[in-house]
Amino acid sequence: MFFDNPLLKNWNTPYKIAPFDEIKDDHFSEALEKALAEELREIQAISDNPNPATFTNTILAILKSGKLLNRVLSVFYTLVSADANEQREKLMMEFSPKLAVHSSTITSNEKLFNRIQDLFNRIDSLNLSAEEKRLLEKIYQDFVRAGAALSDKNKEAMKEIQERLSTLGTKFSQNLLADERSWFLELEEKDEACLPDFLIKAAQKAAEEKGVSKPIINLSRSLIIPFLQFSPNRELRKKAQEAWASRGEHGEETDNRPIARETLALRRQMANLLGYTNFAEFKLETEMAKKPENVESLLLQVWKYAKERAQKDQNILAEYMANDGISDDFYPWDWLYYSEKRRQKEHELNEEEVKSYFSLDQMVEAAFYCANKLFGLSFQPVSLPLYHKDCKAWEVTKNGEKIALFIGDYFARSSKRSGAWCSAFQSQAKFPVSQKPIVLNVCNFAKGSPTLLSFDDARTLFHEFGHALHQILSNVTYEPLSGTSVSRDFVELPSQLFEHWLTVPEVLKRFAVHYKTKSPISEKLMERLIGASNYDMGYQTVEYTSSALVDLYFHLEDTEKDVMELQNEILSKIGLPEAIKMRHATPHFAHVFSGGYYAAAYYSYMWSEVMDADAFSAFEELDNPFDANLAKSLEDNILSKGNSLDPEIAYKRFRGSLPKVDALLRGRGLI
Ligand SMILES: [Zn+2]
Structure with a gap:
């Protein structure tokens, strides 16, 4: 039908990026069908090869297969998450179970698996390089964990589970997006009057996009959080906070609770089929943490200190509330508001004042500057057709050589999933041909003119850029081992580590420049900002750790209980303070239920944080955040290695x- 389907043609574009100006939504269906069929043919040819298995005719042949599918999917997944529309969502719903069946068809190909197993059994006699060995081990492990070694009957069961899980994951995301899209709060003049300028402007922009006349607060993080910080109207705060906290549990069509429950049950069945007691045990086997006990031990150690700190803070905030003449109990919708008041008083930090020093453009430049000083990278803006007019692209060079393309898609819009992430249209590899990374950072900053960031937003920008560096600096041979394809509890090390450079005085002095007066941030404001960087850490740690513990216990439990009942049981067992909610309650815990990536692995951020706190200390010990030798060692041992090296060995090198957990507790100011 589509003779000229641009998704199926060779892309003669710079960096072989997708020709976004030619791609229409109608092209995807045909392209996906063809790409699926092509990969099955390629796999068939490998498994039917009459010659005995060799590393080249089996493992490297697998790597050469599925290229078309990867290409089409990288475009499609980006569009459906960063710029969804009805047609794209429908396609996603239609294709996610098909894709799950497709993967199962490959992993359950017995002849193919026999070849892989044969090679794996003689791995030491194959004369492989360290990276080749790791590749073979990984492919073997992926097949086994996907059920390749199961009996035919169990393989069939596994296939059905995978198919259903992927449908559930997609539905979960779509329900969440629907809830986030539909809710908004119109601001009356009297409510507007007490809000800072930046928030009113952002609320006006959001209203424009929605086509309503009064400014609105919607469920974008960059609107709802400042609203909860600044609105003195307690009734409205309650309304907003409850809407934010109840995403995904509005009953009816978009209710995510039954989905979460079914997902947990299916994951348990899957783990049992593969011979594990529960899903957490299965999941953690290939992570740095290895065992659920190790995760629990880290989280509970931190939990104890975080709760103590949060309780002390709550008592102080309750006094602030009492001084406002309110004698009610202290509720979740009171926390951010009084915390902001306290922050202004104790640290003399005013969000509006701070934001005027953090324009988006300056912060992007700041991230580039650090990447240049540390790793010699340069960024040149380039003009390319991309998937949305808000996207910007930069060519990345090192020693004069083009090494990557970096794309930033920074503004919130209703077609974008919430949160921030880093993905790649293409990851670095040398086999079968040299392939340069095309890396994408997606954020949800409220658009303004200019766009001003909170300090937290700026931190998010640095975080995602840290992931991007992990991709850009990758220097391995095989794509499955490249860049961020490391274990989940290691993947947040480069991103969280990079956040530290945002608070380096040299960086702030240079880039935190007032958007109107162009004067750099004052020494005093900078000191106050850095001094307050651990402010309200009890609250933040409790919010996060309670979510991580619920995720872990969910995947250890063997029960058919209602998820909300189970969630509440876990929370009361660990003693979540009543004035704090989980950062992500179950019905909108997309990390855990939109797919399996962070399932039983939400703890990963904290696991990585133990390392990032310690890793940045290495620079502090030398009293030079840009120490050249240390930066080189970071690049050589960690950032360039991807998953070609065991993460524990990489870190030790x-x-x-x-490091021990103390590094984290000190870093968060909890001890
Ligand atoms: Zn991250």
């Missing part, structure tokens, strides 16, 4: 030994 950089730092000598693995």
